[in-house]
Amino acid sequence: MRWSQYFINTLREVPADADVISQKLMMRAGMIRKVAAGIYTYLPLGLRSLQKMEAIVREEMNRAGAIELLMPAIQPAELWMESGRWQKYGKELLRIKDRHERDFVFGPTHEEVITDTVRDSISSYRQLPLNLYQIQTKFRDEVRPRFGLMRGREFIMKDAYSFHASSESLDETYIKMRDAYSAIFNRCALEHVPVEADTGNIGGSASHEFMVLAQSGEDAVVHCPSCNYGANLEKATSSFFDPSTAPEPAAELEEIETPGTKSIEDVGKFLGVPTNSLVKTLVFQTENGPVMVLLRGDRQANEIKIKNFLGVQNLEMLEDAQFQEVVGGPPGYCGPVGAKKLRVVADKSLEAMTNWVVGANASDKHLRNANRGRDFDLSEFSDFTTVEAGDPCPRCSTQLNIHRGIEVGHIFKLGTRYSSEMNCVYLDEKGERQPMIMGCYGLGVGRTVAAAIEQSHDDDGIIWPIPIAPFEVVVTPLGKEADVQQTAMEIYEQLRAAGADVILDDRDERPGVKFKDADLIGFPLRIVVGAKSLANGQVEWSFRRDKERRLATPAGALAEIVDHLDRARKG
RNA sequence: CGGGCAGUAGCGCAGCCUGGUAGCGUACCUGAAUGGGGUUCAGGUGGUCGGGGGUUCAAAUCCCCCCUGCCCGACCA
DSSP states (O other): BBBBSSSOOOOOOOOOOSSSSSHHHHHTTSEEEETTTTTEOHHHHOOOOOOOOHHHHHHHHHTTOOOEEOOOOOEHHHHHHHTHHHHSSGGGGEEEEEETTOOEEEOOHHHHHHHHHHHOOOBBBBOOOEEEEEEEEEEEEOSSSSGGBBBBBEEEEEEEEESSSHHHHHHHHHHHHHHHHHHHHHTTOOOEEEEEETTTTTTTTTTEEEEEOOOOSEEEEEEEEEOOOOOEETOOOOOOOGGOOOOOOOOOOOOEEEEEOOOOHHHHHHTOOOOGGEEEEEEEEEEEEEEEEEEEOOOOOHHHHHHHHHSOEEEEOOOOHHHHHTTTOOOTTSSSTTTTTTTEEEGGGGGOOOOOEESSSSSTTTEEEEBBOOOTTOEEEOOOOOTTTOOOOOOOOBBOEEEEEEEEEEEEEEETTTHHHTOOOOEEETTOEEEOOOEEEEEHHHHHHHHHHHHHHEEEEEEEOOOGGGGGGEEEEEEHHHHHHHHHHHHHHHHHHHOOOOOEEEEOHEEEEEEHHHHHOSSSEEEEHHHHHHHHOEEEETTTOOOOOEEEHHHHHHHHHHHHHHHHHHH
């Protein structure tokens, strides 16, 4: 491609409404252009990267045995009513009417359509398993779209859906897809980690998110550097316990005056002991009544874990005004001893601790040496705390790290949630009707490209991984001299003949402008043809990554670059 | 949905308080010089000042309503 014939419009200044690096750089480099909140035009350069990403996804999906189809973006409301999501999905579902006032949606996801298709086409266990995917534009009417392609309203997503006659078959496909996802992100040189994710309201089955580690990530990821255990912070566990708190013999219960100590920190300071030797009492209101949750003083509650353990949907901290009525004491001095009758659960870290310091359910008073069984009833222990950096890994006890991450993929064992509701059944060997067991597998194409930029850039611009760079090589002639122009053109043609994806910066611009633009857009490789070096029969080539200038003959530079591209393509 | 800020040329902004011919930088066009990291000078093109209504001889500017965008929070995942 010749630059002068192409459509590239770089910006010197950053549009005022861009707030993350990938968005700023993509807008400045002329890859995307905002049309409305969360809605973008993919300009030619941006489209090239997206299409390269799509090609990688296609290859790996096909390799994993998935079959491509394409479903409509516009879907009839009936299907959504049938699955129940017409009601449940909420405002994120963009609803539209046609000229006959019939209801449609712009698809945010395609479980309904695919299930409808499969139930009409598949009727025997002999036709299963089946794994279908598409790469398509989705629309989710996000309350607050932001971060460019990272969280748009309209976005390109690869979504796959698998159908099975047994959970073993689902497990098999699930693992294949998991491996395919890792292969995709590895090919883009993305530092990523597959993490266990909360299954939320859908419940029961396994779910993994693929997180790209990056500062600007919206999610927190727990990761073990040793065994590669990874989990969403909401879901993560640790083998946390403190051997220094080996149980002491139970001492006599004692009431102590602790004036003005409403927080755990205050109590620790007042008594001159670390907060990890205290017990924190939280009271939550749920749809099944109030629940008291006990944690070690230095740990933070994890509301998702608590919700899952209690099997409740609503969990809210009790308001101060309700304490007297529900617990029988003032807020800030709350504890299990002498409280009103309510369900009490405790974090497993407390199981081995004796002689607790807890609130006395009276103003300015705490209790020392409280012991379960003797002073209060408690038999339910589980993991209720949020993992902290440095906690031991649940698998290998290495200290865990916590990173920021961008969710680029999410795979999920759906089970029969949709097949049951939508009557998607097959006949088994015995001729009996069974709901198909389903899996679904999403991957954000644009988000992955944006994540690659978040992970790989510098002050001058983007540093593309070769597989998703809009062009692999830029050839930059400096000056109008005939031999410079001719050598650049020859190198350009030879690179093209060798199969390289190359752009020739044939604009009549000063060197500085060409260099700034090349760095901003971030072509991985560059060949500069200038009069000075050419007088010695040499050109200069460099990687965007380190910008170190290497001199070589045109043929030598060409060979080096072609060789590097070949190796990069093989991964 | 609540709170805050903003909307003036493709992009970044000033002008508004105190009403009186629409401005700067950049981008783009023309010319000259320059020619290895966004070069300099000169001359130009481009805007119904987000929309509607009102006040006024006169509104980008004052008043009212609406729309859109951004930030924080809530919601959702």
